[in-house]
Amino acid sequence: MKPSLLVLIHLNDASRASIEAAFDVIYAPDAAARSAAIDAHGETIRAVLTNGTTGLTAAEIDRMPQLELVSALGAGYENLAVDHARSRDIVLVNGAGTNDDCVADHAFALLLAVVRDVPQLDQATREGVWRDTLPMRPNVSGKRLGIVGLGNIGSKVARRGVGFDMEIGYHNRKPREGSPHKYFDNVEALARWSDFLVVATPGGADTRHLIGQTVLGALGPQGFVVNVSRGSVLDTAALAQALTAGTIGGAGLDVYEGEPNPPEALLKLRNVVLTPHVGGRSPEAITASVDNFLSNASRHFAGEAVLTPI
Numbered sequence: 001m002k003p004s005l006l007v008l009i010h011l012n013d014a015s016r017a018s019i020e021a022a023f024d025v026i027y028a029p030d031a032a033a034r035s036a037a038i039d040a041h042g043e044t045i046r047a048v049l050t051n052g053t054t055g056l057t058a059a060e061i062d063r064m065p066q067l068e069l070v071s072a073l074g075a076g077y078e079n080l081a082v083d084h085a086r087s088r089d090i091v092l093v094n095g096a097g098t099n100d101d102c103v104a105d106h107a108f109a110l111l112l113a114v115v116r117d118v119p120q121l122d123q124a125t126r127e128g129v130w131r132d133t134l135p136m137r138p139n140v141s142g143k144r145l146g147i148v149g150l151g152n153i154g155s156k157v158a159r160r161g162v163g164f165d166m167e168i169g170y171h172n173r174k175p176r177e178g179s180p181h182k183y184f185d186n187v188e189a190l191a192r193w194s195d196f197l198v199v200a201t202p203g204g205a206d207t208r209h210l211i212g213q214t215v216l217g218a219l220g221p222q223g224f225v226v227n228v229s230r231g232s233v234l235d236t237a238a239l240a241q242a243l244t245a246g247t248i249g250g251a252g253l254d255v256y257e258g259e260p261n262p263p264e265a266l267l268k269l270r271n272v273v274l275t276p277h278v279g280g281r282s283p284e285a286i287t288a289s290v291d292n293f294l295s296n297a298s299r300h301f302a303g304e305a306v307l308t309p310i
Contacts, residue, residue, distance in 0.1 A: 001024075002022065002023050002024045003023055003024065003046040003047055003297075003301060004023070004024045004026065004041065004044045004045045004046050004047070005019065005023035005024065005025050005026065005045070005046070005047045005048070005049060005297075006026045006028060006037060006038070006041065006045045006047070006048045006049070006064075007019070007025055007026065007027050007028065007029065007048075007049045008028060008029060008034055008048065008049065008050040008051075008054050008056070009029055009049065009050055009051050009054050009073060010029045011027075011029075011290075012286065014287075015286060015287075015290045018290055018291075018294065019049070019290065019293075019294065022294055022297065022298070023047070023297075026041050026045065038060060038063050038064065039063075042063040042064045042065075043064075043065065043066070044066060045064045045066065045067055046066050046067060046068055046069065047067070047068065047069040047070070047071070047297060048064070048067065048069070048070045048071070049071050049073060049293060050070070050071070050072055050073070050080070051072050051073045051074050051076065052072050052074060052075070052076025052077045052078050052079060052080070052094075052203065052230070053076070053078075053079060053230075053259065053277075054079065055077075055078070055079025055080050055081075056070055056079075056080050056081060056085075057081055058081040058084035061081055061084055061085055061088065061090070067088070067090055068089075068090055068091060068300075069090065069091045069093070069296075069297060069300050069301075070085055070090055070091070070092050070093075071092075071093045071094065071095075071293050071296060071297070072093070072094040072095065072310070073094075073095050073289050073290070073293060074094065074095045074098070074099060074280055074289060075094055075095055075096045075097075075098075075099070075100075075152070075153070075280075076094070076202065076203060076230065077092070077094050077310055078202065078203040078204040078230060078232075080092065080310075082310065091300055091306060091309070092309065092310040093293075093296045093300075093306050093307075093308050093309055093310060094308055094310050095288075095289040095292050095293065095308065096152065096308045097152055097292075097308070098285060098288040098289040098291075098292050099280035099281075099282075099285035099286075099288065099289060100152045100153045100156050101156060101285075102279065102280050102281070102282045102284070102285040103153045103156075103200075103228050103279040103280045104153055104156035104157045104159075104160055105160075106228060106254060106275070106278070106279035106280075107153075107157050107160075107198050107200070107226055107228045107252075107254075107279065108157070108160050110226045110228070110252030110253070110254060110273055110275065111140060111196055111198065111224065111226050111252060112140055113252060113273045114224055114226070114250040114251065114252040114271070114272070114273045115137060115138060115140050115196070115224055115249075115250065116137050116140070117135075117137045118273075119273055120270060121134065138222075140164055140166075140196070141164045141165050141166070142164075142165050142166065143166055143167075143195035143196060144166065144167045144169065144193060144194050144195045144196070145157075145158070145161040145164075145166040145167070145168050145169070145194065145195070145196050145198065146169045146170065146171070146184075146190040146191060146193060146194030146196065146197045146198070147161075147168065147169070147170040147171075147181075147197075147198050147200060148170070148171050148187055148190065148197065148198070148199045148200065148201050148210070148211070148229075148233075149170075149171075149172065149199065149200040149201030149202065149229065150170040150171075150172050150176050150179060150181070150200075151172075151200065151201075151202075153200045153228070154170065154198070154200040154201075155176075157198050157200060158170070158181060167182070168181040168182065169181060169182040169183070169184055169190055169193055169194060170182070170183060170184065170190070171183075171184045171185070171186065171187050171190045187210060187211070187215050188214055188215050188218045189218075191215045191216070191218040191219040191223070192218040192219070192220075194219065194223065195222065195223060195224070196223065196224050196225075196226070197211075197215075197219055197223065197224070197225045197226070198225075198226045198227075198228070199211055199225065199226065199227040199228065199229045199233055199234060200228055200229050201229050201233060202229065202230070203229060203230025203231075203232050203233060204230075204232075207229075207230075207232070207233045208232045208233070209232070209233070209234070209235040209238075210233050210234075211225065211227070211233055211234040211235065211238075211239075212234075212235040212238045213235070213238040213241070213242070216238060216239065216242040216247055216248050217242070217247055219248050220247075220248065221246050221247060221248060221249060222249050223248050223249055224248065224249050224250045224251065224252070225239075225248060225250075225251045225252075226251070226252040226253070227251070227252075227253050227254065227255055227256075228254045228255065228279045229255060230255055231253075231255040231256040231257040231258070231259055232257060234253070234256075234257075236256060236257045236258075236263050236265060236266070237265065239251060239266070240263070240265035240266055240269070243266070243269050243271050243272055244269065249271065250271035250272060250273075251266075251271070251272045251273075252272070252273045252274075253266075253272065253273070253274050253275070254275045254276075254277055254278065254279040255277050255279075256274070259277060260276065260277075262274060262276075292307065292308060295307055296308060
């Protein structure tokens with residue numbers, strides 16, 4: 001008999017078929033279905049597939065007495081009740097490393113789009129406006145790139161920055177051993193040094209509003225910020241004020257507070273580029289994430305150590 005798996009996130013047909021080959025799947029990708037599924041099947045569920053945004057609460061864990069494996073499909077797990085799960089000896093895994101390239105690519109797409117004003121130039125071209133009447137935009141190459149969070153994704157953002165002949169600085173809780181890049185022990189100092197600031201740090205209580213009024217002021221009117229981490233890391237109200245006042249030059253956001261609803265305060269501003277949390281989504285990244293989950297699950301239910309534990 002296949003183990004019972006509760007899936008709390010949307011899956012495409014191919015991913016769902018792959019997972020259904022190994023599990024008895026209970027598919028509940030929205031709030032109403034989620035509660036009903038746990039009510040109906042909580043006694044038999046042995047594994048849960050979720051993600052960092054969707055999470056899994058302590059109360060839900062307590063309604064599944066046979067639960068033994070919880071997986072976040074991507075790297076993030078900020079809304080998982082990690083400590084509570086560990087108190088029950090539940091194995092926790094994530095998708096670390098499966099979508100790093102995709103997110104790093106998207107970070108640079110946002111950076112290029114907002115610095116070079118690509119959406120506005122596209123619209124102007126469609127309206128018949130020629131270049132001579134449009135403002136010139138700055139280079140990306142040769143500038144200073146600050147990275148908040150030099151983990152797997154941040155490191156790949158740095159590699160792309162080197163390809164653009166950029167000087168790289170970063171902030172972590174502590175210096176990354178072996179990194180050739182300039183370390184800053186606080187975000188404000190990094191922002192003051194940077195032309196562009198890419199945010200790739202984990203979400204959660206420890207980083208909530210890490211990027212706020214002070215950091216944005218340090219970045220300055222010629223500076224640009226890109227967030228591909230979690231919406232909670234960047235203070236939306238402070239960003240809207242900074243963009244409106246010209247305290248910073250622009251912003252590119254793939255994540256924002258209040259998802260999935262877009263931030264009303266930013267929608268009418270021309271110096272911000274928004275995408276709907278798709279930085280880690282590509283056919284290649286989703287396939288790798290699902291394959292990683294299946295490998296972890298197979299190993300766990302065979303009594304072996306998992307590949308990407310939290």
